[in-house]
Amino acid sequence: MTFIQNAWYVAAQSRDVSAQTPLARWVIDQPLVLFRDGKGAPFALADTCPHRMAPLSMGVLSDGCIQCPYHGLRFDSAGACINNPHGDGRIPDRAKVRSYPAVEKYGVIWVWMGAADSADPAVVPHFPFMDDSEFYVAMGEMVIDGNYQLENDNILDLSHIEFVHPMFSSPAVSAGVVSHEIDGEIVWSRRDIHNDEHPPQFIREVFHVPEGPVDRWLYVSWQAPSYLSLEAGGMAVGAAREQAMTSMQVHWFTPETHQRTRYYYGNSLPKFVGPEGQAIVNSSCAALRPPFEFEDKPLVEAQQMRIGDRNLLHENPIVLNIDAAGMAARRLIQLRLEQEAQSLGDAQI
Numbered sequence: 001m002t003f004i005q006n007a008w009y010v011a012a013q014s015r016d017v018s019a020q021t022p023l024a025r026w027v028i029d030q031p032l033v034l035f036r037d038g039k040g041a042p043f044a045l046a047d048t049c050p051h052r053m054a055p056l057s058m059g060v061l062s063d064g065c066i067q068c069p070y071h072g073l074r075f076d077s078a079g080a081c082i083n084n085p086h087g088d089g090r091i092p093d094r095a096k097v098r099s100y101p102a103v104e105k106y107g108v109i110w111v112w113m114g115a116a117d118s119a120d121p122a123v124v125p126h127f128p129f130m131d132d133s134e135f136y137v138a139m140g141e142m143v144i145d146g147n148y149q150l151e152n153d154n155i156l157d158l159s160h161i162e163f164v165h166p167m168f169s170s171p172a173v174s175a176g177v178v179s180h181e182i183d184g185e186i187v188w189s190r191r192d193i194h195n196d197e198h199p200p201q202f203i204r205e206v207f208h209v210p211e212g213p214v215d216r217w218l219y220v221s222w223q224a225p226s227y228l229s230l231e232a233g234g235m236a237v238g239a240a241r242e243q244a245m246t247s248m249q250v251h252w253f254t255p256e257t258h259q260r261t262r263y264y265y266g267n268s269l270p271k272f273v274g275p276e277g278q279a280i281v282n283s284s285c286a287a288l289r290p291p292f293e294f295e296d297k298p299l300v301e302a303q304q305m306r307i308g309d310r311n312l313l314h315e316n317p318i319v320l321n322i323d324a325a326g327m328a329a330r331r332l333i334q335l336r337l338e339q340e341a342q343s344l345g346d347a348q349i
């Protein structure tokens with residue numbers, strides 16, 4: 001198993017990366033150390049000293065450089081060794097560490113895991129509703145002991161609500177129509193729930209429908225490798241769609257290793273809602289966590305325990321119609337992996 005290399009991955013939330021304390025993170029099986037220079041610019045280096053392989057993240061930062069904790073070699077933000085405190089101080093040619101292009105956007109640090117000269121900040125995935133200049137934004141994260149593709153499957157599969165999240169369910173949810181669509185490299189998964197006579201009370205509150213039947217929907221869009229948005233909407237039956245309340249969420253999954261994923265979840269409200277918007281998004285973001293932490297996460301981790309280091313699709317699983325969106329995402333990932341393997345092969349010829 002391998003990972004898409006030519007992609008921007010979320011390595012950390014902006015608030016966790018500083019000029020004082022190095023942050024250790026894994027992205028697609030590679031250990032990284034993240035930090036900022038004195039001007040606040042973020043940097044990502046390989047987190048392995050080229051001398052005796054000590055993690056640089058255990059070292060100290062000063063003036064935008066990191067000093068190895070073991071014998072004090074010092075590396076600048078580009079990964080070049082700039083000080084050897086031993087012997088004649090000569091710096092060996094190979095005393096450098098890989099530097100990964102890093103971009104700060106939407107409250108997180110994105111790192112490019114492919115060749116540095118192919119990194120294009122313009123192709124950082126677009127999530128304009130997470131831009132804090134126009135929206136109140138909140139975000140949380142957790143670590144899942146499972147492969148990131150199980151997480152893609154989980155969010156793209158809107159059929160599991162009634163079984164895993166009974167709190168969100170009702171007879172109308174069970175009768176809801178699940179559909180999917182492939183639009184270029186985007187996969188859509190939708191569940192339209194019509195004429196819900198008995199929605200959970202909090203649904204009425206979120207969508208401002210105090211009484212009467214409700215039409216509601218969940219629309220997920222996915223892009224490779226594992227960056228999803230989810231629109232949840234609701235309105236009184238017969239109301240104009242344009243006037244419906246909607247809530248936008250992100251579900252971003254960064255593979256740390258083949259069996260561990262860092263999950264970033266977040267949501268936003270446009271700033272025109274007024275200054276109470278930040279408190280509202282903070283509390284709705286906090287409310288996003290328990291269903292995933294206590295309902296989805298145990299299942300995904302239990303799946304991973306069963307799958308172990310095998311490839312799910314090589315186990316010949318049965319495929320139901322509800323798997324269509326997840327399978328489409330898996331095919332698009334496989335296509336990207338094959339394209340990268342092909343171009344690597346071409347480069348070596």
Ligand code: FES
Nearest residue numbers: 049051052068071
């Ligand atoms: S292991 Fe880093 S300087 Fe020796």
Ligand SMILES: [Fe+2]
Nearest residue numbers: 160164165296
């Ligand atoms: Fe779920």
